[in-house]
Amino acid sequence: MFLSYLLGWLPRIGKPIAAFLSNPPEWVLVALAIAIPIGFVMAVFPGIFAYTTLVERKALGRIQNRIGPNRVGRWGILQPIADGVKLLTKEDIVPRRADKFVHFLAPVIAVIPSVLLFSVVPVGMGLVPVDLNIGILFAFAVSTASVLALFMGGWASRNKFSLLGAMRAVAQVVSYEVPMVLAAVAVVMVVGSLSTVRIAQAQSGGILNITNWFVFRPWGLVGFVLFTIGAMAESARTPFDIPEAESEIIAGYHTEYSGFKFALFQLGEYLASIAMAGITVTMFLGGYNGPGSGPGFLGGLISMFWFFAKLAFMIVITIWIRGTWPRVRVDQLMGFAWKVLLPMSIVNIVAVGFWHYLTIRPIAWLLTTSWLVAWFIVLSKLAATEKFAPRTYRYAS
Amino acid sequence: MSIPLGYYLMLSAFLFAIGLCGALSRKNAIIVLIGIEIMFNAGILNFVVFWHYKYFAVLTAQMFAIFAISIAAAESAVGLALVIAVYRYYRSVDVDQMTSLKG
Amino acid sequence: MDTIFWILSIITIIGAVMAITLRNLIHCVLSLILFFLGIAGHYFLLRADFLGAVQVLIYIGAVAVLMLFAIMLTRHVTGDEGPREVLGGKWWAGMGTAVIIAGLLWAIIRKDQIAQALPAGVAKTSVAEIGKALVGDWVVPFEAMAVLLTAALIGAVVIALEEVIRKR
Numbered sequence: 001m002f003l004s005y006l007l008g009w010l011p012r013i014g015k016p017i018a019a020f021l022s023n024p025p026e027w028v029l030v031a032l033a034i035a036i037p038i039g040f041v042m043a044v045f046p047g048i049f050a051y052t053t054l055v056e057r058k059a060l061g062r063i064q065n066r067i068g069p070n071r072v073g074r075w076g077i078l079q080p081i082a083d084g085v086k087l088l089t090k091e092d093i094v095p096r097r098a099d100k101f102v103h104f105l106a107p108v109i110a111v112i113p114s115v116l117l118f119s120v121v122p123v124g125m126g127l128v129p130v131d132l133n134i135g136i137l138f139a140f141a142v143s144t145a146s147v148l149a150l151f152m153g154g155w156a157s158r159n160k161f162s163l164l165g166a167m168r169a170v171a172q173v174v175s176y177e178v179p180m181v182l183a184a185v186a187v188v189m190v191v192g193s194l195s196t197v198r199i200a201q202a203q204s205g206g207i208l209n210i211t212n213w214f215v216f217r218p219w220g221l222v223g224f225v226l227f228t229i230g231a232m233a234e235s236a237r238t239p240f241d242i243p244e245a246e247s248e249i250i251a252g253y254h255t256e257y258s259g260f261k262f263a264l265f266q267l268g269e270y271l272a273s274i275a276m277a278g279i280t281v282t283m284f285l286g287g288y289n290g291p292g293s294g295p296g297f298l299g300g301l302i303s304m305f306w307f308f309a310k311l312a313f314m315i316v317i318t319i320w321i322r323g324t325w326p327r328v329r330v331d332q333l334m335g336f337a338w339k340v341l342l343p344m345s346i347v348n349i350v351a352v353g354f355w356h357y358l359t360i361r362p363i364a365w366l367l368t369t370s371w372l373v374a375w376f377i378v379l380s381k382l383a384a385t386e387k388f389a390p391r392t393y394r395y396a397s
Numbered sequence: 398m399s400i401p402l403g404y405y406l407m408l409s410a411f412l413f414a415i416g417l418c419g420a421l422s423r424k425n426a427i428i429v430l431i432g433i434e435i436m437f438n439a440g441i442l443n444f445v446v447f448w449h450y451k452y453f454a455v456l457t458a459q460m461f462a463i464f465a466i467s468i469a470a471a472e473s474a475v476g477l478a479l480v481i482a483v484y485r486y487y488r489s490v491d492v493d494q495m496t497s498l499k500g
Numbered sequence: 501m502d503t504i505f506w507i508l509s510i511i512t513i514i515g516a517v518m519a520i521t522l523r524n525l526i527h528c529v530l531s532l533i534l535f536f537l538g539i540a541g542h543y544f545l546l547r548a549d550f551l552g553a554v555q556v557l558i559y560i561g562a563v564a565v566l567m568l569f570a571i572m573l574t575r576h577v578t579g580d581e582g583p584r585e586v587l588g589g590k591w592w593a594g595m596g597t598a599v600i601i602a603g604l605l606w607a608i609i610r611k612d613q614i615a616q617a618l619p620a621g622v623a624k625t626s627v628a629e630i631g632k633a634l635v636g637d638w639v640v641p642f643e644a645m646a647v648l649l650t651a652a653l654i655g656a657v658v659i660a661l662e663e664v665i666r667k668r
Contacts, residue, residue, distance in 0.1 A: 480570055
């Protein structure tokens, strides 16, 4: 009885709803156009961050011959949630003589550029939150703003170790930005546009949509290596984690932060690392291109799958390098950036020039490859200042 | 956009005056340099405003703005290096104390 | 669009005023960063996208960090706050002068024909054109700028490094 009464009402409310859905007013469309990309970015990428922390701990555990966290949920699946709850409920300690306003603002400024970076990364064909025609320049401009958070965190704590950590962190980040940006310039020269969507589109085509990826060109491979090294140094990941090395300088610029502010620093650092991995994928590894990606609904879904697969590959490479390589010493760090990476990136730009002007492809391949290999050998001989004695092994008997 | 040109000119004049006031009335050398940076930015904003309102077919104003931003950055780098070098000698950045040319 | 102009203008002016009146030098530089962000917002509103991105990249990414380093190197390591020192306490004189001059400027500008102009068309930035102009018509200023920046780089390093070399 009640059901038939309800069903009687349906046509009366159904008609306005149908009219609304088939021809919505303007403001609804604008609101949806703003809310859907923001919702996607805010839901997906922090989720990837949470499970990246879990994957990192388990992978580092396996590399170090132990199992990672496995107590919270089967295989430690719920560990990120436990970590989040723990950090949210910790007491928020602020040193008495610290600069309260700057101390509060530093973690916020650490997160904002990392989230803004996701707005120019195309996650699928035609799926980018904002299609700027200065996409790559915007990404670099925003990532240089994250340097301020390091400095503010170190200064506001009124702690000599924090300040030293902050100075070293800022010097490292600013030095490694230069070869990173110059490596991206090589890609921009070939594509002819700063827009990330055009860069991803320029890598489509070829056999199975794979052979046009820029990493399979000589200048692209060198640029990929330079950009990955620069990106790892930007987000202070090992082997460049002097700023936050636990055995060196307590915890560097985030020594005096506890609870949620520490969580925000970690969030900012990991999100920057994931966003830089996303930009690396877009510029060098073909973005969303892969076998089966194309326009249309099914092609779009497949292109999203390929993007996230390549993003996962880059994140796994970063974690792997973190687990296996030792930390670079602080004086070797700057020398490496200015004396090896920067000349190599300039040489790479010249190689792109050769590639563009030699229209006969085999000659272009030969000349570019030999130019790059020759300069690599010259630079590595010039930069090797320490002589190593042959290695001797002593085994426990 | 229906903002008349005059509003932008007033804004840039305000900012220039604020920068000038800061550069003249504080005795810390670094705040003088901050005032100079504010004045630079107000001037470059003026160029871009006129580019938008009348001369957008030509690239002159944007070129000028790019060069001006680069020169301002170079000038602030050299200025701050000077402040650091002077601090080493006088142990303060107070412009009232830097009264002798010797040393 | 108009409300964005007013909001950005208020942010810019507040940033500039706080940058020259705050006591703590680090807070001054932080409000200077707010000022730079406001100016970058104005550039984006005036459809000069490349300039807006360049403003953020150079001013906030480099000049502000440079000022923070200079502040850090010219004080005691843990930071001190200097005494307040604006105009010897007679701030009302400066404020009165500012209001009078602003009123005069406003009265002059509002009747001027040029100042009442609205945009004559739609401005658009093309980064490709800027690139071509930089190596085409404007190659001499571009190369001169490169020489100037190299000279500034070497000069700044030499000036700031002098003490260390002399002590040896």
